[in-house]
Amino acid sequence: MMDRMIIDGLAFALPLFIIAVGGIYSERSGIINLALEGLMGFGAFSGALAVVLVLRSFPGLQPQGIYIAMIFAMVGGALFATIHAALCIYFKANQVISGVVINILSVSLTAFLTRQLNSLIFKAPSDRFQLGVASRITIPGLSEIPVLGAIFRNLYPFQIVIVLVAVAAYVLFEKSRYGMRLRACGDNPHAVAAAGVDVERIRFSAVVISGALAGLGGISFAYSISANFSPMIYMGYGYLAIAALIFGNWGMTTTLGAALLFGFARSGGYELARALEMSSTFNDITMTLPYVLTLILLIFFSKTNRVPRSLGEIYDKGKR
Amino acid sequence: MNKKNPLIAFLGNEKWQWLSIPVFAVVLSIVAGSVVMLLMGKNPLAAYVGILQGAGLVPKPNYAGGTGMLTDFTSFLDALAPMIFAALAVTVGFRAGLFNIGIAGQMLLAGFFATLLVGYSELPWYLAKPLVLIIAVTAGALAAGLVGYLKHRFNISEVVSTIMMNYIIAYVTSYYIKSYFVNPVSRQSEYIQPAASLTLKNLRVGGVRIDVSIGIVLAVAAALLVYYLLYKTRLGFEIKAVGANKQAAEYAGIHIGKTMVTAMMISGGLAGLAGATFYLGHYASMQPGVLAGLGYDAIATSLLGNNHPLGVLLASVLITTLDKGATYMSSKVGVVREISGVITSLILLFSATGTYIRYRVNRQRLEQKEQPISPAPGEVSADNEEKSREASLKEGGDEA
Amino acid sequence: MKDAMISIRNVTKRFPGIVANDNISLEIRKGEIFALLGENGAGKSVLMSMIFGLYEPDEGDIWIKGQRVTDYSPRQAARMGVGMVHQHFKLVENYTIAQNIVLGMEPVKKTLGFLPLVNLTESEKEIEALSHRYKLDVNPRARIEQVNVATRQKVEILKMLYREADILIFDEPTAILTPQEIEYLLEIIRELRENGKTIILVSHKLEEIKEVADRCAILNRGCLVDIRDVATTSTREMANLMVGREVMLEVNKPAPVFGDVVLEVENLRVKSQDQVEVVKGVSFQIRAGEIFAIAGVSGNGQAEIAEAITGLKPATDGTIRLNQVAITHYPVRQRNLEGIAYIPEDRQAYGLILEDPISDNLALKQYFQEPFSTPGGKLRPEAFVSYARRLIDTYDIRSNRGEASITRSLSGGNQQKMIIAREIEQDTPLIIFVQPTRGLDVGAIENTWQQILREREKGKAILLISLELDEIMALADTIGVIYNGEMLEIQPASALTAIEIGAYMMGVKEHE
Amino acid sequence: GGGSEPAAGNGGQAEADGEALRIAIVTSPSGVDDGSFNQDNYNGILAFVENHGNATVNAVQETTGDVAAAVQAVADVVADYDVIVTPGFQFADISSIAKDNPEKKFILVDANPTPQDGQELFDNVYAMTFAEEESGFFAGVAAALETKTGKVAVVNGIAFPSNVNYQWGFESGVMYANKHFGTSAQVVELPSYAGTDVTNTNVGGNYVGNFADPATGKVVGNALISEGVDILFVAAGGSGMGVFTAAMEAEGIYVIGCDVDQFDDGVYSGGNVILTSVLKNMSINVERQLNAIVEGSFQGSNELLRANTDSTGFVWGDDRHQLSAETMEKLEEVYELVQAGTIVPSANFNGHSPDNFPGL
Ligand SMILES: Nc1ncnc2c1ncn2[C@@H]1O[C@H](COP(=O)(O)OP(=O)(O)OP(=O)(O)O)[C@@H](O)[C@H]1O
Ligand SMILES: Nc1ncnc2c1ncn2[C@@H]1O[C@H](COP(=O)(O)OP(=O)(O)OP(=O)(O)O)[C@@H](O)[C@H]1O
Ligand SMILES: [Mg+2]
Ligand SMILES: [Mg+2]
Numbered sequence A: 001m002m003d004r005m006i007i008d009g010l011a012f013a014l015p016l017f018i019i020a021v022g023g024i025y026s027e028r029s030g031i032i033n034l035a036l037e038g039l040m041g042f043g044a045f046s047g048a049l050a051v052v053l054v055l056r057s058f059p060g061l062q063p064q065g066i067y068i069a070m071i072f073a074m075v076g077g078a079l080f081a082t083i084h085a086a087l088c089i090y091f092k093a094n095q096v097i098s099g100v101v102i103n104i105l106s107v108s109l110t111a112f113l114t115r116q117l118n119s120l121i122f123k124a125p126s127d128r129f130q131l132g133v134a135s136r137i138t139i140p141g142l143s144e145i146p147v148l149g150a151i152f153r154n155l156y157p158f159q160i161v162i163v164l165v166a167v168a169a170y171v172l173f174e175k176s177r178y179g180m181r182l183r184a185c186g187d188n189p190h191a192v193a194a195a196g197v198d199v200e201r202i203r204f205s206a207v208v209i210s211g212a213l214a215g216l217g218g219i220s221f222a223y224s225i226s227a228n229f230s231p232m233i234y235m236g237y238g239y240l241a242i243a244a245l246i247f248g249n250w251g252m253t254t255t256l257g258a259a260l261l262f263g264f265a266r267s268g269g270y271e272l273a274r275a276l277e278m279s280s281t282f283n284d285i286t287m288t289l290p291y292v293l294t295l296i297l298l299i300f301f302s303k304t305n306r307v308p309r310s311l312g313e314i315y316d317k318g319k320r
Numbered sequence B: 001m002n003k004k005n006p007l008i009a010f011l012g013n014e015k016w017q018w019l020s021i022p023v024f025a026v027v028l029s030i031v032a033g034s035v036v037m038l039l040m041g042k043n044p045l046a047a048y049v050g051i052l053q054g055a056g057l058v059p060k061p062n063y064a065g066g067t068g069m070l071t072d073f074t075s076f077l078d079a080l081a082p083m084i085f086a087a088l089a090v091t092v093g094f095r096a097g098l099f100n101i102g103i104a105g106q107m108l109l110a111g112f113f114a115t116l117l118v119g120y121s122e123l124p125w126y127l128a129k130p131l132v133l134i135i136a137v138t139a140g141a142l143a144a145g146l147v148g149y150l151k152h153r154f155n156i157s158e159v160v161s162t163i164m165m166n167y168i169i170a171y172v173t174s175y176y177i178k179s180y181f182v183n184p185v186s187r188q189s190e191y192i193q194p195a196a197s198l199t200l201k202n203l204r205v206g207g208v209r210i211d212v213s214i215g216i217v218l219a220v221a222a223a224l225l226v227y228y229l230l231y232k233t234r235l236g237f238e239i240k241a242v243g244a245n246k247q248a249a250e251y252a253g254i255h256i257g258k259t260m261v262t263a264m265m266i267s268g269g270l271a272g273l274a275g276a277t278f279y280l281g282h283y284a285s286m287q288p289g290v291l292a293g294l295g296y297d298a299i300a301t302s303l304l305g306n307n308h309p310l311g312v313l314l315a316s317v318l319i320t321t322l323d324k325g326a327t328y329m330s331s332k333v334g335v336v337r338e339i340s341g342v343i344t345s346l347i348l349l350f351s352a353t354g355t356y357i358r359y360r361v362n363r364q365r366l367e368q369k370e371q372p373i374s375p376a377p378g379e380v381s382a383d384n385e386e387k388s389r390e391a392s393l394k395e396g397g398d399e400a
Numbered sequence C: 001m002k003d004a005m006i007s008i009r010n011v012t013k014r015f016p017g018i019v020a021n022d023n024i025s026l027e028i029r030k031g032e033i034f035a036l037l038g039e040n041g042a043g044k045s046v047l048m049s050m051i052f053g054l055y056e057p058d059e060g061d062i063w064i065k066g067q068r069v070t071d072y073s074p075r076q077a078a079r080m081g082v083g084m085v086h087q088h089f090k091l092v093e094n095y096t097i098a099q100n101i102v103l104g105m106e107p108v109k110k111t112l113g114f115l116p117l118v119n120l121t122e123s124e125k126e127i128e129a130l131s132h133r134y135k136l137d138v139n140p141r142a143r144i145e146q147v148n149v150a151t152r153q154k155v156e157i158l159k160m161l162y163r164e165a166d167i168l169i170f171d172e173p174t175a176i177l178t179p180q181e182i183e184y185l186l187e188i189i190r191e192l193r194e195n196g197k198t199i200i201l202v203s204h205k206l207e208e209i210k211e212v213a214d215r216c217a218i219l220n221r222g223c224l225v226d227i228r229d230v231a232t233t234s235t236r237e238m239a240n241l242m243v244g245r246e247v248m249l250e251v252n253k254p255a256p257v258f259g260d261v262v263l264e265v266e267n268l269r270v271k272s273q274d275q276v277e278v279v280k281g282v283s284f285q286i287r288a289g290e291i292f293a294i295a296g297v298s299g300n301g302q303a304e305i306a307e308a309i310t311g312l313k314p315a316t317d318g319t320i321r322l323n324q325v326a327i328t329h330y331p332v333r334q335r336n337l338e339g340i341a342y343i344p345e346d347r348q349a350y351g352l353i354l355e356d357p358i359s360d361n362l363a364l365k366q367y368f369q370e371p372f373s374t375p376g377g378k379l380r381p382e383a384f385v386s387y388a389r390r391l392i393d394t395y396d397i398r399s400n401r402g403e404a405s406i407t408r409s410l411s412g413g414n415q416q417k418m419i420i421a422r423e424i425e426q427d428t429p430l431i432i433f434v435q436p437t438r439g440l441d442v443g444a445i446e447n448t449w450q451q452i453l454r455e456r457e458k459g460k461a462i463l464l465i466s467l468e469l470d471e472i473m474a475l476a477d478t479i480g481v482i483y484n485g486e487m488l489e490i491q492p493a494s495a496l497t498a499i500e501i502g503a504y505m506m507g508v509k510e511h512e
Numbered sequence D: 001g002g003g004s005e006p007a008a009g010n011g012g013q014a015e016a017d018g019e020a021l022r023i024a025i026v027t028s029p030s031g032v033d034d035g036s037f038n039q040d041n042y043n044g045i046l047a048f049v050e051n052h053g054n055a056t057v058n059a060v061q062e063t064t065g066d067v068a069a070a071v072q073a074v075a076d077v078v079a080d081y082d083v084i085v086t087p088g089f090q091f092a093d094i095s096s097i098a099k100d101n102p103e104k105k106f107i108l109v110d111a112n113p114t115p116q117d118g119q120e121l122f123d124n125v126y127a128m129t130f131a132e133e134e135s136g137f138f139a140g141v142a143a144a145l146e147t148k149t150g151k152v153a154v155v156n157g158i159a160f161p162s163n164v165n166y167q168w169g170f171e172s173g174v175m176y177a178n179k180h181f182g183t184s185a186q187v188v189e190l191p192s193y194a195g196t197d198v199t200n201t202n203v204g205g206n207y208v209g210n211f212a213d214p215a216t217g218k219v220v221g222n223a224l225i226s227e228g229v230d231i232l233f234v235a236a237g238g239s240g241m242g243v244f245t246a247a248m249e250a251e252g253i254y255v256i257g258c259d260v261d262q263f264d265d266g267v268y269s270g271g272n273v274i275l276t277s278v279l280k281n282m283s284i285n286v287e288r289q290l291n292a293i294v295e296g297s298f299q300g301s302n303e304l305l306r307a308n309t310d311s312t313g314f315v316w317g318d319d320r321h322q323l324s325a326e327t328m329e330k331l332e333e334v335y336e337l338v339q340a341g342t343i344v345p346s347a348n349f350n351g352h353s354p355d356n357f358p359g360l
Helices: A002-028 A036-057 A059-090 A095-120 A148-152 A157-175 A177-187 A189-194 A199-226 A237-247 A252-276 A280-287 A289-304 B006-012 B014-039 B044-054 B069-095 B103-119 B125-154 B158-180 B214-232 B234-244 B246-251 B256-282 B294-304 B309-333 B338-352 B354-373 B382-395 C044-051 C074-079 C097-102 C121-133 C149-162 C179-194 C206-212 C235-243 C302-310 C332-339 C347-351 C358-362 C381-395 C412-425 C442-457 C469-475 C498-505 D010-016 D037-051 D067-080 D089-100 D132-146 D161-180 D214-226 D237-249 D282-295 D325-339
Strands: B199-205 B208-213 C004-015 C018-029 C033-038 C059-064 C082-085 C108-111 C115-118 C167-171 C198-202 C215-220 C223-229 C261-271 C277-287 C291-295 C315-322 C340-343 C430-434 C461-466 C478-483 C486-492 D022-027 D056-061 D083-087 D105-109 D125-130 D151-156 D202-204 D231-235 D254-259 D274-280 D301-305 D312-314
Touching (some): A002 A148, A002 A157, A002 A177, A002 A199, A002 A237, A002 A252, A002 D214, A036 A059, A036 A237, A059 A095, A059 A199, A095 B294, A095 B338, A157 A177, A157 C115, A177 A189, A177 A199, A177 C115, A189 A199, A199 A237, A199 D214, A199 D237, A237 A252, A237 B158, A252 A289, A252 D214, A289 B125, B006 B014, B006 B354, B014 B044, B014 B309, B014 B338, B014 B354, B044 B309, B069 B103, B069 B214, B069 B234, B069 B256, B069 B294, B069 B309, B103 B125, B103 B294, B125 B256, B199 B214, B214 B234, B214 B256, B234 B246, B246 B256, B246 C347, B294 B338, B309 B338, B309 D056, B309 D067, C004 C044, C018 C044, C018 C059, C018 C198, C018 C223, C033 C044, C033 C179, C033 C206, C033 C235, C044 C082, C044 C198, C074 C082, C082 C149, C097 C121, C097 C149, C121 C149, C149 C179, C179 C498, C198 C206, C215 C235, C235 C442, C261 C302, C261 C461, C277 C291, C277 C302, C277 C461, C277 C486, C302 C315, C302 C340, C302 C430, C302 C461, C315 C332, C332 C340, C358 C412, C442 C461, C442 C469, C461 C469, C478 C498, D022 D067, D037 D056, D037 D083, D037 D282, D067 D083, D067 D089, D083 D089, D083 D282, D089 D105, D089 D125, D105 D282, D125 D132, D125 D282, D132 D151, D132 D161, D132 D231, D132 D254, D132 D274, D132 D312, D151 D161, D161 D202, D161 D231, D214 D231, D214 D237, D231 D237, D312 D325
Parallel strands (some): C033 C215, C082 C167, C167 C198, C291 C461, C291 C478, C340 C430, D083 D105, D105 D125, D125 D301, D151 D231, D254 D274
Antiparallel strands (some): B199 B208, C004 C018, C004 C059, C108 C115, C215 C223, C261 C277, C261 C315, C478 C486, D274 D312
16 A cells, blocks of 8 residues: 555656756746646647657557657647747746746647647547557666665656656756856846846746756656546646645755655545545545645745745846 | 837827737737638638627527527627626736636635525525625635735745645535536536526527626626726725735835735635626536636736726627637637637737837837937937937936 | 057947937046946946946947957956946845856866866855955855845955956945945955056045046036046036036034934844844934934844834834834834834835836825825825825926826936925924935935935934935934944934944944 | 527528538537547448538537536527537537427437426437446456456446446446356455445445546556456546556556447557447437438437447457457357347346346
8 A cells, every 4th residue: 555655656746846847947047937737738749749640650669659758748848838938038928927828828729739630640530649558667676675665666667767857957957057047047137147148048948948847747647647648638737836846945855845745645645545445426535635735734834935036027138 | 210110109109008909919819810720721701700700799690599699699798797707806816916826716616605505595586696696705705815814924825825725626616516416417516596596598588598697797897896996995006006016015004914815805706706607607507626717718818908907898808709709600610619719829928928019119119209319410400409308308317 | 549448439328218328438548447427317337338248339339458349248248358346236145155256157077077067166265365365355155145235245346356357347336335345445446456457436426536536437418528537626526517517515404403202212122034133122212303313334233223113024122102102013004193204225115116106106105094085995086196296396206297107217316206205295203214315416415415404404303324424424413323233322423423433333332 | 689580590491402411510528539429429420421412510519518518509500500419418408409499400419308398308309328238238248258367347437327327237247247157257346436326325336536537547447456357347438548547557457448449549558458348339320310310200209229229239340359259259149138138237227236137
């Protein structure tokens, strides 16, 4: 039982975490990113479309499908994020509103395209792209450790990719030149501009990265939950990621903690329901567990929250 | 640079920018939508006319038995009411500097309680209908008020708390609906009693069926009231002050917490009315666990209406028209319905750039005006010099 | 011509509705200290920003070290050896001093043989050495949010030196410093010149210019008025050139007539947001008709004293009495009604709602009362308009569209006039002025001082908190000096000299 | 509403001329190209159109899935068509429109029209519902015959009658196989996923609690698999995709699809998880009714369709299922018995129970 809770919890927490990391990139550069939900969905759509197209011509690539999907999900998410970036950075739109608009656009556009492409290209009407399943991996040795060994059992390939990407994202964010400038942009963009760095470029790229990471998270959800892409992917996990990163105070490690909490609260809720033998009608009640928990924890932790200083402010070179 | 750009002249009139810029955004998106439709080999004009016909704003070539343009139009008004309420809810929150992303949840909660407590009761209409409104306002106001309180007292971002509450409300009401008053055929809640409904359905006028929406009257009244509240009352002054500059508001002696909670409660109350007119008006039952997309669209509608109650009225009409007319348009022109969703998103996308357009236009306009100020050497005319003096007097530093 | 480090040729820069720089030509020579002065909004900062590549001239061109610059940006400027200390510091608050200094040219080290990661150990040493050399001692590992303004300024200077800039621009560097710190800064500026740097100094303070600069240019409304040798020009001459008329540099202050005690602060203690005690048991009294000034270096608790009196920050201990009524725990609104007017330090953040029209802002403290609203809570717009019109007239507030103008569109000086007008019109027994003339030019300062004195004559008790010693010396009847949250000394103004106050401000007690 | 009068009569004209039949299919919330339920209905129309060159079909979609919205969508377009096909329970309320438009024909799938003022039958509405318990029965027999672990299960959405029918039909099938074919399959039910039907009776089974929650569907699927179940019959709407995923990720697990041939949904790198699919044959019935309309033999009625009209069944095509020849043989055997009415599997409200029904 503990086993399943850990395995399922991680499978949910890691995609959520990588989406939240995307949010951190954007928000720490000073751009509010409520668009994560839409970016995630569009990323998943692109990845799914790519894998379906590739496999149509090269069915032999089936085992590599998930990696192809992940790459294209990141590309698609990144491309879609340029809309948010352009709106917020060049068109000085209200960032919150831009995010909401991107989400609305993403839902209607992917639904429209999925149906159109299925009938046009595949001549097979369907409102989803079938992905095929990701075979799961168990790391020998490590998985034998009692209790915690479950962490290394039945892993999805995307979990490993996410961990690698997250490490890279962490290093880039905390240790590199680029990351240092990015974080400075979220605090005082004018200081960064005075240091001869192009603030708009940094912010643009940060938003694009957030799109790529959200796309990666999205395709992971698509694989782990229903093994297909359909508009059903818009289940609000992007919003949940925002909650995680605010809860995590815009820090990477703390946000990981928040994502894990969500993951385990969710899988724990399922296990609890099974242990208590509650009937299926109560499923709805147990599903509220992560959200109730978050609200309660926020009451204790929000006081000390420190929002990036320039978050949401429209950066204007001329402004003094 | 020097030539008069008619577009700038049109958009540049500051007095009308609240209207001209959204109109510009709408025109742009209609053009973009036309391009998409032409690419698909469809006739955009027919499509747009179809949308208007579907919404009952332009007569259709033929009508089915018992229906007429009035049927479509009253049905359109019926759908318009919740949109106006929801967008107003966003507007009030926005003006207080609070981003109420929880409209959908508050609508659901309000609809749920009103349905549960009145919808299935045997109360006569004169008790049931007011009671529905009261319960909905109360439920919405309390839910949103809590968000305001959490923000003020614990510094919990309203974005996060409303998202969390949306989920919680959706799941908990879903549990109750599924357990206690679901209709096994429709798989949603049982229809409410007509006495509790805010829409008088299927009335006949000259053989034509119409839905008389009580909600639309209330919604228009609410828009005027919100306008009055924001611009003509002390409370509105305080709400706007808190929204524009918290520190300055506090300095002026305004109680920030109280004002935020009040504004949130008003916003939630309006969301509650949106819920009542949606679940107990336009529809008469609830889908378990489904948050109305309207709650999110309203955010964008409010933006399109420039967060001004009267602008919101116009924007709601536009967005509802697109939504309401889409089915007929899709049937008539043979394009998928989603195209209307795409056009809606485009309108929102373009109107999100409104601030930028305003900024650019005003800048260009000033530059056009200013051209004569610094003429090439030797071209100075008396007239120009006069203008230049005026300009620097207006904008320049103060002379002691 | 050969030793011209910077050459500005017929440069014009426009902003919507204004010509910030109008056909300006000047040359700055190698190794000189070149001063730039002018009223608020004369275009000094804009001109400097163009030299630093933040703005591009609309017409004309800029030559640096004999090279015409094109496609100019701050990055390019840094490369060409131009550095700038901005009027408003450009620092990343949550970064360390070292991180701020290296920002934009961070040193990287290959980690694991391939990963270029930022490594600051070397730079920290370098910065330490640099700071010793120029007597700009700072701790490279301290975070900006924890250090005071003087240190921040040092960081800004170190930033330039670290980049090996040899043209250094200082935009109003002394506005926020104590006399001692100013002295020290001027010393450093001289030292920098000794080291072969070329320096441009923007300032309103004529004394300073007189003290260090070699030449000075005077701007007025975007036009270059004159370039003078400082040695042969008197400060009065400079002032007149700058404003375009005779300026009275000192005020005539009639003898005080003190009445009853209006404000009584006893053992006041205030904590900052991080729960650090920033006001540590301060006591003082102000009588009717008295200007009580609190002198002190910024960040020593004086702002919090004002906030505790006005109710914006809670007092953790002590009592505040206004006309014998203990108001320590009253909410803000009630204190205002009891009789406190307040001109806050940060006018844009606190004093005004910039997006609202002038009329709303002028009524910000009274909107809830007759005649602005009915007892039922309905506003009376006509009352707002007529009130605003009267104040605009009385206080000479200039704007483009009268009472309907959006406040943001007003110049800083006019915004300040709005606040002063609003607060004085409250006709309260106590008026608190915090930094009332910050960023104003001589003409505007003169005006504001007159106003403060008029209120004193009407028998108001006035609390003046200022970082400007000149201002305190010119206006105060009684002076209290605050250091590190404690009131070190309270004396009649006549009993203290500027030098003594300066010493107290630095925390030097009398017996030392 | 002055303009409406002259237009009102236009609708029936075309049909009277015996000319092109104008057909609309209105779907909610997914479109006709969902590759599933709606698609099957649409295919029926397409087959008809192919044989009647001048007939036209237009697809109209309503996206919210709300019943009132679905009916409104029909109302919006009804004037322009002669026949409206409405697949899905969401459209039960079209009876009000049907009453107002006697000259229009309606084909309602999967629900009976909502009574209007006590009237249950409408001259212009052909409503078809299906005996889900029969389809479920075939799934049960197949599962019992094919299981290696001896444990099988059914996963449903919410315990609405149609779902309980599938569940009890499935259990009846397993019982039947155990008794007549010598299998010893056990139906696994997890108490924590038991369903409560519309009469508030606990009906057991494994219910996701939702029709559109693949994430929870997967959790339920995994829980059953970890109990040793190797064949899952999935009748859970959108939540079913989650169960499929759970099966794909595990080894040697098969699922049985429902309503339409779901073989294409089962493809994954390791092959296909779809053992077979049990069917509601909507397309043939839609085509039948369209033909009836042009032939003039159309008659409004509410029909519960059974195997005797080939309306329930399972996949026959050899390359669309993975059953052994032996199992197919036995399925054909019981199919005939069901067709003949010898076997009447248990359904939610037919008075029989899975361990006691005619033919057992
Ligand atoms: N980015 C900008 N956009 C519009 N106008 C500007 C901008 N920057 C400066 N100005 C205007 O240009 C004029 C010159 O401004 P500048 O900042 O150079 O004045 P200054 O001489 O530095 O004044 P101060 O002594 O107050 O610092 C002012 O009227 C100002 O309003
Ligand atoms: N970012 C900006 N965009 C547009 N206009 C600006 C901007 N910043 C400043 N201004 C203009 O600058 C002026 C205010 O700037 P500032 O505070 O420097 O005033 P000033 O010209 O120095 O006047 P004063 O002498 O009264 O301080 C206004 O006229 C305003 O229109
Ligand atoms: Mg200024
Ligand atoms: Mg300046």
